[in-house]
Amino acid sequence: MDLAFLSAVEISRQVRARQVSAVEVTRHFLDRAARLDARLGCFLLLDPEGALAQAAEVDAACARGEDLPLCGVPIGIKDILCTRGLTTTAGSRILAGFVPPYDATCVERLRRAGGVVLGKLNLDEFAMGSSGENSAFGPTRNPWDPSRVPGGSSSGSAAAVSAGLCALSLGTDTGGSIRQPAALCGVSGLKPTYGRVSRHGLIAFASSLDQAGPIARSAEDLAVCLGVIAGPDPLDSTCLPEPVPDYLSACAASPAGLRIGVPRQYFSEGLEPAVERCVRQALAVLCAAGAVAVDVSLPLTPHTVSTYYLIATAEASSNLARYDGVRYGLRAAGSASLTEMYERTRAAGFGAEVRRRILLGTYALRSGYYDAYYRRASQVRRLIRDELLSALARCDLILSPTTPGVAFRLGERTEDPLAMYLSDIYTTSASLAGLPAVSIPCGLAPPADDPDGPLLPVGLQLIGPPLGESVLLRAAAAFQRLTDWHVRRPPAAMEIP
Amino acid sequence: MSATGPFEAVIGLECHVQLQTRSKLFSAASTRFGGAPNSQTDPYTLGLPGTLPVLNEQAVEFALRLGLSTGCRIRRVCRFARKHYFYPDLPKGYQISQLDEPLCEGGHIEFFVGTERRRVRLLRIHLEEDAGKSVHAPTGTSLVDLNRAGVPLVEIVSAPELSSGQEASEYLRAIRRLVRALRISDGNMEEGSLRCDANVSVRRRGETALGTRTELKNINSFRFVQRAIDHEVARQIDLLSRGGQVVQETRGWDAERGTSYPQRGKEEAHDYRYLPEPDLPPLHIDESWLARVRATLPETPMARYDRYVELGLPHADAQLLSSEPELGEYFDRTLSAAGGARAARLAAAWIGSELLGALHRDGRDLPSSPVGPEALAELLRLILDGTLSGKLAKEVFARCYSSGERPAALVAREGLSQISDALAIEAVCRRVIEAHPQQAAKYRAGASKLLGFFIGQVMRETGGRANPERVRQVLESLLGEKS
Incomplete structure (x- = not known):
């Protein structure tokens, strides 16, 4: 039996039933990662010792009869989430050698639930990017076609789950960084409502937007993982106090009667026709099962990307001010003055995209420009939220493509950051509005510029109302019962035994 | 005011007061003063990535005490903002402070200049976190101590309504008395729990527009406040009298040489790039919280002063007894044990001269006085009922002070009572x-x-x-x- 592509729910069940031990499962995944990851670049760090020790504890807990929801499930953690005693880099040279003395709250909760942390996953530096190419430690490649990007910034988190190097991973999403790579790698990814999951231990990119969330191979696995990591945390004052519902039972509900909003602005110029076909077929599948399509309008859509990049870069310029070479991480040697030390440390420590965003954000916050940029963007942000909420008053969730196209080639867009930014068009609105959104696989399509090229995953995005994760999971799980896109694996080439 | 001739000085003060909470403004690290460098820290204080601020409610409550007792309007919803600048003792690269929506606005501070009562309006009082300390060794290396980083501060900004170094110094003393009476700070300038920057400008009498101002930094003792401001006023008047112009700049005070020096010009002024703090939700102050704070508000020194004047105390006594909460409480306890208001003047006189004189002579403080309020009240009762003459009472006091014996017992034992028969x-x-x-x-x-x-x-x-x-x-x- 091939453990690599079992669901997290199934692994947990088997370990609990003692059909397989957590140590065996962990060994299996560590072996796979050791064999396959050199080609993919998913992991920045594997922690065999720690993982096996943790697995042994899980087995001991099982022997005592403890009932753990993620019993022995092998998990990868995006390297922007702090892990106690394990180097955490945020994909940046500036954090070289930084070992946090604490676990991020979500990581700690996964461990307590029986999850086994295999290691740390690659990402665009400080979660800034949509291709996985901005990591200081080399790009991650798409398991469906290693010449193509896996998306970003949770590049390693999506690619590792797709390639069966872990059953479940944590990503973080600021403007689409869970959903977009999940879409391009053919896996499921959920960005929770802002405040649903604690940000304590999440290295900040844009604090008012950042959310950690699960990437998995099924809606049910997302549900179990979210149930573990969600909920209030005294260490994060922006965490929502509402109790955490039973997401797994939400997955069992029928889609009949669901009103699905279809925003016409999301099906227009720039959307690849093959992607649109897959998304419309997905809608048809849900409607055939009793859901109802509702036409909704989101006229502010053209403003979302610029609004997002103003707010995100302004907050980033602030959040990244602490990397100054004084207390931890990189410090450029041989500087004659304090200012020189700052300049040389930050120039050597940050990559091009991070520097670009710090500059943009610093510019936007300058005295005298705040009103024109940050304040204005905050006002538009509120309007975008209002618009989405009023659309969601007419439906239960909003359906759209996750990305305008399928995975592109490495290097294809690195020279054109604006084109890269614009590919975030469908994901940034839910981020700005703080709404939950999920991306699930809904088809395979060839790249627009190569109709005879490889078939690549297409993502379907569902956006829900505040704290509406249950309705998203209900629709996603229903879709996955009716289709098999989520169980398709990357081409056999990836599965060298 | 001939010292300033045809000019008048316009002075506003920005005071920073450390609040004596046990933990820091945004984390559980201890605020203890004087620990080994960097011992009073935690991951948040060090600015480690992934850490988040969690607001200390005690600090908010202390700031509310100050706001309520100075007559401020309290914002029911206030916000925090990030103020950015790079310096090694600022671990996050920004300070969490308040900008557009401070906790308290308006209000005033009252104080005496001589016997004249003055009232200076406050523009605002807001909460912010303190920075650490940089220590520059003569070898050229700099060391950073983050024990102080994150300690809660209130910044009290006065309107530009002070007109001399003396007034500024009295204003500052009033703030010290107030924060001590409210039990929110020790107001100790030497240890830096009370710090002060002054904005100083001068203009010709009769003009309404403000002159170009300079900001005086680091004037950290009561003595220096007066001297530094008077020096700066004189410098500006001298400049203007000779046809020169005041340059807007930040100036530091060199206490040793008794002069100020330019620190940073307008062009080098920081652009703080304020940003609403996204890690903290807006702070809501509800009515029940305010009511609770109001109900437990200690008496302010000025209210105490007024109460004492109403009891018939002379200005000087009322001022003395309202200057420190321990002193006022000692007086109040003496008075209630001595039978109330009729003993007021006598009690004030005895505390002011005999008691404080003896304590001062021995270098003791009030709480360790061998003659407690009840003992003193006993003595006063013996005076009031004619048992003891003033002269005898002094002798009894001196003996009780050194032996700790109660006055009534001593008088009875030694037959010291006055002959009134x-x-x-x-x-x-x-x-x-x-x-x-x-x-x-x-x-x-x-x-x-x-x-x-x-x-x-x-x-x-x-x-x-x-x-x-x-x-x-x-x-x-x-x-x-x-x-």
């Missing part, structure tokens, strides 16, 4: 007059100064225990009888 006094007076017939004759012939001689004789006879007032009355009447 009219017949007893009359008997002694008669004896004394009979013993000194010549002096009596002279007195009767008009040498009224001799009355003092007779009083002295009677007091000697009674070992000082006779009530001097009674003695005088009796002597006058006896000496007046026979012609």
